[in-house]
Amino acid sequence: MNWKTFFALLSRDGHVARRNLIFTLVQNLLQPLLLTFVFGRILTAGGMMQAGFKNVLLPGVITISMVMSGVWAVAMPLITEFQWTKEIEDRLLAPIEIGWIAVEKVVAGMIQALVAGLVVIPSAWLAMGSGVDINLHQPLQFAAMCFLVALFAGAGGLALGCSIGQTQVGLMFSLVLAPMIMFGCAYYPWSFLKSFPGLQYAVLINPLVYANEGMRGALAPTVDHINVYLVIAVLAAIDLTLLVVGLKRFHTKAIG
Amino acid sequence: MGIGIRIEQLRKVYDSPPPAFAGGFGFPGRNAPKDKKEKKKKFEIVAVDNISFEIRAGELFGLLGPNGAGKSTTIGILTTRIRPTAGRAFIGDYDVWQQQVSAKRLIGVVPQRPNLDFSLTAREILIFHGAYFGQNARERTQRADELLERFKLTDRADHMVRGFSGGMMQRLSIARAMMHDPEVLFLDEPSAGLDPQTRLLLWDIVRDYNRLGKTIVLTTHYMDEADSLCNRLAIIDHGRIIANGTPEELKASIPGGYLLRVKFEIVPDALAGELRTLPGVTEVRSSDHSVDIYADRGGTLIPAVVNAAQATGTVLSDVHIQEPSLETLFLHHTGRSLRD
Numbered sequence: 001m002n003w004k005t006f007f008a009l010l011s012r013d014g015h016v017a018r019r020n021l022i023f024t025l026v027q028n029l030l031q032p033l034l035l036t037f038v039f040g041r042i043l044t045a046g047g048m049m050q051a052g053f054k055n056v057l058l059p060g061v062i063t064i065s066m067v068m069s070g071v072w073a074v075a076m077p078l079i080t081e082f083q084w085t086k087e088i089e090d091r092l093l094a095p096i097e098i099g100w101i102a103v104e105k106v107v108a109g110m111i112q113a114l115v116a117g118l119v120v121i122p123s124a125w126l127a128m129g130s131g132v133d134i135n136l137h138q139p140l141q142f143a144a145m146c147f148l149v150a151l152f153a154g155a156g157g158l159a160l161g162c163s164i165g166q167t168q169v170g171l172m173f174s175l176v177l178a179p180m181i182m183f184g185c186a187y188y189p190w191s192f193l194k195s196f197p198g199l200q201y202a203v204l205i206n207p208l209v210y211a212n213e214g215m216r217g218a219l220a221p222t223v224d225h226i227n228v229y230l231v232i233a234v235l236a237a238i239d240l241t242l243l244v245v246g247l248k249r250f251h252t253k254a255i256g
Numbered sequence: 257m258g259i260g261i262r263i264e265q266l267r268k269v270y271d272s273p274p275p276a277f278a279g280g281f282g283f284p285g286r287n288a289p290k291d292k293k294e295k296k297k298k299f300e301i302v303a304v305d306n307i308s309f310e311i312r313a314g315e316l317f318g319l320l321g322p323n324g325a326g327k328s329t330t331i332g333i334l335t336t337r338i339r340p341t342a343g344r345a346f347i348g349d350y351d352v353w354q355q356q357v358s359a360k361r362l363i364g365v366v367p368q369r370p371n372l373d374f375s376l377t378a379r380e381i382l383i384f385h386g387a388y389f390g391q392n393a394r395e396r397t398q399r400a401d402e403l404l405e406r407f408k409l410t411d412r413a414d415h416m417v418r419g420f421s422g423g424m425m426q427r428l429s430i431a432r433a434m435m436h437d438p439e440v441l442f443l444d445e446p447s448a449g450l451d452p453q454t455r456l457l458l459w460d461i462v463r464d465y466n467r468l469g470k471t472i473v474l475t476t477h478y479m480d481e482a483d484s485l486c487n488r489l490a491i492i493d494h495g496r497i498i499a500n501g502t503p504e505e506l507k508a509s510i511p512g513g514y515l516l517r518v519k520f521e522i523v524p525d526a527l528a529g530e531l532r533t534l535p536g537v538t539e540v541r542s543s544d545h546s547v548d549i550y551a552d553r554g555g556t557l558i559p560a561v562v563n564a565a566q567a568t569g570t571v572l573s574d575v576h577i578q579e580p581s582l583e584t585l586f587l588h589h590t591g592r593s594l595r596d
Contacts (some may be wrong), residue, residue, distance in 0.1 A: 002357065008387035015384075016375040077375075086371040090381075090432065092337065094388035095361045256338035 005096040006104055012091075013108040017073070028069040028116045032061045033127050039187070040128035051131045055220040058134055060186035063149055063215045064087055065120040067208065070113030070153020071160060071177075074105050078161030079169065082253050092254055102158055102250040106243065109154030110147075117146060133217050142218040148235045149211045155171050155239055156207075158246030162253045184208025189216065189222040210235045258313030258347040258469045259362055259439040261334065266343035268329050268495075269590040297564040303329040305495035306343070307411035311473060311488075316466045318486035319475040326495035327369055331444050334473070335365045347440060361389070368445045370425035372417045378428055379404065379413040382435050389436035396435075406461070418437065423454045430458065434465065440466060443474040447481055459485055462464035479582045491586060498589045507580045515584045516549040518561055519574040523547060530564040541591075550588070554579065 017024060040057050043049040081088035091101055125132055136142060164172055183203045185193075190213050193200035203209050214231035216223055225231075304326045311317040319327045332338030334345050336356045345352045352359040355512055373381050379400055386396030404410045407427040417425065427451065433441060445463070447455050462485060466472050476482050482489055482502045490500035499506055507513070521526070528542040536557060539550040553555055554577040565572045578584045 002390075003389050008384065008390075011387070012373075012376075012384045015380070019375070085374065086367070086369070087373050087375075089337075089365075089367060089371040090373060091388065092384060093335065093360055093363075095357050095390075096388075097357060167398045222588055256333055 001094045001100060005094050006100055009091060009094065009096075009101065009104045010108060011105070013112075016077075017108075017112060024069070024073075024112075025119070027072070028065055029119060029123060032065045032120050032124055036061055036124040036127045040124075044131070045129075052133075052223075054128050054132045055134060055223050056189060056216070058121075058128065058132060058185060059087035059215040059219045060212050061124050062117050062120050062219075063208070063211045064184070064186045065180055066113040066117040066146075066149050067153045067156075067211065068177075069116035069159040070109040070150060073112040074109035074154055074157025076162035076169075078105065078158070079164065079166050082162070083166055084231060088254075098254050099247055100158075101254075102247050105161075105250075106158050106246070109157045110150040113150040113153040114146060133222065137220070138218050138221065138228075141214075141232075144232055145211075145214045145218045145235075148232065148239055149215065150209060152207060152235065152238045152242065155242035155246050159242050159249060162246060162249035168176070173210075180206055180208050185212045189213070189224045190226055207235065207238045210238070258471055260313040260315075260471065261311040261348075261440065261473065262346040262497045263310070263330075263334070264303055264308050264346075265306050266280040266308070266330070266333060266345055267302075267306050267341045268333060268338060269341045270299075270301040270303055272299055273419070281526045289472045301402045302495050304333070304340075305394055307495070307497050308343075309494070309497060309500060311471060313471055314466070314469050316462070316485060316487045318482040318489040319473070319492055320477065320479070320489055321475075321492035322477055322584075324490045327492055328444055329495075330492070331365075331442050331473070331475060335363055335442055336360055337365075362439045364433035364441045365438065366426075366430050366441070366443040366446055370429045370446065372420075372425055372428060372432070374416070374418050376412050377416055378409055378420075381417065381428065381432055385432050389433075391436065399435060399437075403434060406429045408457075422449050423451060426450060427454065427458075430461065438470070440471045440473065443472070445475055445477070447476065447478060457593075464497055477534045479586075483582055489582070491582070491589065493586075493590050499585065503582065506582060506585050510550065510580055510585050510588055513580040513584075514551050514554040514557075514580040515587065516551060516554065516557060516561070517546060517578070518544045518549060518572060520565060520570045521545075522570050524568045524570055527564065527568045527570060530568055531561065532574075534560045534564065548587070 036057060039049065040054045044051050045054060092098065094101070125134070160172070184206050185203070186208065190200070190203070190209060193203065210226070210231045213226040213236060214228055216229035217225040217231065277306050307330070319330060321327050329338060334347065334352060336352050336359055340353065345360045348363050350358040350362070373384070376384065382400035382403060383396050386399060391399070404413045407430065409424065409428060409431070411418070412424065417428065420428065426446070430443070430446065446458055446462075448526060451459065462472060462474070474485070481491045488500070488502050489506060490497045491506070492498070499509065501509070519548065523542050523545060531540045531547065532535060533556065536552040538552070541548045542572055549557070550559070558575060562572055
């Protein structure tokens, strides 16, 4: 393992991310802020939603922001760089094993996901106004969830970025990501689906369910949630699977 | 101390279209399925067919051949980017497939199409490339400035490369490949798409780099480039090496040296026999309307060819004389022009 090269690759991705900072911030922040303001403030202030909804919404918004920014940060450049221009070639020729180049992409995605989470927590909290009952009484659980959600974003981005072409990006968003978010228990707890028993068990194949429920369990334990330790185990298994799939796909894409 | 290259019985068979194929260059898809029946057959392209050769340390070596001959695949394997189906390749003592990282340290690669990092400026491309190879900040800044100057890119150094012309991108690709001062430099069709002035600049740079004791491998389908630049050449066609040696040796191996491509209204059976008897003629190959005559002279043979045509009852319609060249050599071995 060549750490010098690994960190040079990481600093290249950091440099590009800093260059696109404003764009990235708007992309990652605007939607969650609008969402929290409309659902967490206007609707709760008007009495249409109960004040407790704020505690349900905030962990979900944090998780979705982390996942989307991480997936986006890894998948989109990979899709472009493996296409016609083959921009990634100079990094594939760097003196480091091909697998580590993929791992570096995952780490870069994880960092972006964590930064997005860090930025979204205070800003979404502010946008919701008073009455948010979020606490950090379980710091280890919260740290584990942040790590696993970020890894999910990075590894998922790698697997996705190496599996689809540029023309399928729009389709992938509306056909895969949008239903995943909507049925990912980001805006309601999993237990609310008990009136739809078939759906309640069907959504368990969706990794976002575990990500959102785990984050809710760590930040707002008073809200109903799936056991956090179970969530951590399932999410770790999903992350590992995605990482293995992503690495294999990357190898196939990278070597002719 | 230079680094040599050794290739042992290298073979590459694609069972799906190679990336280059989709891009419209490289493989003509000669084995690609053509009709419905064939579609059921497995897709298979033999890009490199059991080739072996050695490139000595410090040599400026050329791989010459038409599009789709297997040049880029050979370079791809040597630069760790393509997995060989069989055989082995060594950069110095390192097996490029088994010891990829060590091999990658020794090589610099200029691809056929510029693949610059569009998210960076020209200077950043060089600086980050230096960082990937472990150069410290001072070293890479200094080297980047030198190369930008050498390649006449200083005034555009801080611009994003997305807006660069093809020639500028090509120059920057070469500068990037030289950034970490590799022992072996691979250039895949470096002159393609360059204007004559830039081409000459490129030749100068390649020669200078070679003078430092570096090994250079370039692929080309330009005869003049191979002839004037390379110490030694391998001529490659359909994935096989059909000849190799110095340009002089290769040209001397053409029977007679000169090639007269003569067209007739018809080619009577007796004509080829008649032409073979002419003094200085070493080989005659005839088809329906034309005859290739290999001889030790060019123009002075024409009157005798005209007489032979008259004697066998046909009329000469066109004559093309080629002096001893690698083009003639390629024609001799394959029956096709390099541009076919």
